[in-house]
Amino acid sequence: MAVAAFIGLGANLGDRGAALQQALVSLAALPATQVRQVSPLYRSAPVDADGPDYLNAVAELATGLPPMALLEALQAIEAAAGRERLYRNAPRTLDLDILLYGDESIATPHLTVPHPRMGERAFVLLPLSDIAPGRVTPGQLAAVASQRIERTDTLLWPVAASR
Numbered sequence: 001m002a003v004a005a006f007i008g009l010g011a012n013l014g015d016r017g018a019a020l021q022q023a024l025v026s027l028a029a030l031p032a033t034q035v036r037q038v039s040p041l042y043r044s045a046p047v048d049a050d051g052p053d054y055l056n057a058v059a060e061l062a063t064g065l066p067p068m069a070l071l072e073a074l075q076a077i078e079a080a081a082g083r084e085r086l087y088r089n090a091p092r093t094l095d096l097d098i099l100l101y102g103d104e105s106i107a108t109p110h111l112t113v114p115h116p117r118m119g120e121r122a123f124v125l126l127p128l129s130d131i132a133p134g135r136v137t138p139g140q141l142a143a144v145a146s147q148r149i150e151r152t153d154t155l156l157w158p159v160a161a162s163r
Contacts, residue, residue: 002032002062003104005070006132008097008115008124009057011081012046016055017156019081019094024059024157026077032064038157039127044149047121057156058099058127067101071111074098099124100135122147 007027011019020041028035038059045053063070074096081094099115106113118124122144129136 002034002064003102004036004100005061005063005098005102006100006128006135007059007061007074008095008099008118008127009059010054010095010123011093012052012054013093014082017041017154020055020057021156023077023081023094023096026080027059027061030061030063030065030070030073034062035157036060036062037131038155039130041152041154041156042123042127042149043152044123044147047123047147054123055152056123056127058124058131059157060131067098067104067106067111067113068108070101071098099128120144122149126151 009020009023024035024038027033036059039057042056043053044056065073078092078094078096097115098111098113099118101113104113115124118128119140120143125136125140125144126149129141
């Protein structure tokens with residue numbers, strides 16, 4: 001049975017747009033997984049980090065993969081994109097995070113869902129609210145209103161390709 005999983009995508013090194021586009025192609029190729037919808041692209045300043053601006057989006061997947069298998073797949077996609085984990089919040093070629101996995105709460109040493117810092121980050125909440133407005137409260141949006149972020153209206157995933 002497929003679960004709705006919301007994945008945060010981000011990149012601030014290299015050809016960021018191409019990295020996010022390729023990540024979506026890789027997500028769509030995962031077993032028992034379909035990309036349902038993808039938010040428009042956002043440009044944002046790094047949070048708690050240095051480096052160039054990020055490009056961010058959120059994708060909704062319908063997946064039959066269990067949470068840990070999905071996490072492992074995301075990490076493999078990041079590695080294929082040249083992701084290096086030099087230090088916490090280091091600039092990156094690709095970052096993929098499980099934000100929500102159905103209505104599950106997961107707390108393991110390797111995975112916490114809902115994502116523990118998603119409520120503090122405009123680059124997660126704004127694109128998530130574009131594709132799943134019921135998952136974001138007005139209070140959450142107000143709490144991140146001072147963060148520098150710009151919606152680009154660039155679509156990474158054609159609607160026809162996600163069906």
